Amino acid sequence: MSYSAFFHGPAGLAGSGHALVKPDGVRRGLSGTVHSRLLDDGLEVQRVGTLWLTTDIAARWYPDKLDEADGPLTLEYLVSGPMLLLAVLGEDALRRTGAVKRAIRAEFATDERHNVMHCPETVGERDHERAVFVTALRRRTGWTPWKASTP
Numbered sequence: 001m002s003y004s005a006f007f008h009g010p011a012g013l014a015g016s017g018h019a020l021v022k023p024d025g026v027r028r029g030l031s032g033t034v035h036s037r038l039l040d041d042g043l044e045v046q047r048v049g050t051l052w053l054t055t056d057i058a059a060r061w062y063p064d065k066l067d068e069a070d071g072p073l074t075l076e077y078l079v080s081g082p083m084l085l086l087a088v089l090g091e092d093a094l095r096r097t098g099a100v101k102r103a104i105r106a107e108f109a110t111d112e113r114h115n116v117m118h119c120p121e122t123v124g125e126r127d128h129e130r131a132v133f134v135t136a137l138r139r140r141t142g143w144t145p146w147k148a149s150t151p
Contacts, residue, residue, distance in 0.1 A: 017093040017119060017126055018048070018133075019101070023081035025116035030108060031084045034117050037100045043090040051083040051136045061132045077113050085133055094121065 019038060021031045038045045053061070058078040065071030088097050097119040109115035120126040 015089060015091060015093055017088045017097045018129070019045075019086045019088055019097055020051070020118040021084040021086070022114075022116055022118055023077065023083060024110070024114040025108070026082050026084060028108070028116070030104075030116055033108075034084075034100075034104060035086065037104060038086070038088055038097065041090075041096050041100055043088050043093060043096060043100075045089075046087045048085040048087050048133075049137050051085050051133060052081075053079050053083070053136055055079055057132060057136045060135070061129060074113055085137075088119075094119075094123070094126065 058075045104117045105115045
């Protein structure tokens with residue numbers, strides 16, 4: 001899988017997605033578990049990079065959090081540590097990745113915010129998040145999705 005497949009997956013529809021191991025999952029050493037569960041579901045998975053979000057980038061990802069009472073706590077959590085970004089490809093990848101996310105959260109979440117894993121549920125969410133995450137990767141490493149080297 002190439003990095004450009006992360007951004008332009010098969011048919012550009014639900015055959016490509018991504019998953020994030022959130023800061024609590026990375027801290028708890030659950031990145032391998034998330035990766036393995038996606039593979040066990042028959043999905044193709046590749047590490048894209050490590051995201052270290054700034055508050056500005058987190059707010060671009062979840063702009064609605066700016067208006068919520070506990071929104072600042074969520075944004076603070078999202079910038080509290082690294083997140084692992086994984087590209088996911090396969091038939092019906094968005095739905096299947098969502099099913100893995102729900103199982104991971106049921107098993108490992110400690111509360112609504114600290115729930116180990118995130119993935120988009122729709123093509124629109126996926127495309128919005130990809131635009132945000134490219135900015136985060138580019139700021140940290142100079143990486144662009146069209147480079148062949150690992151970030």
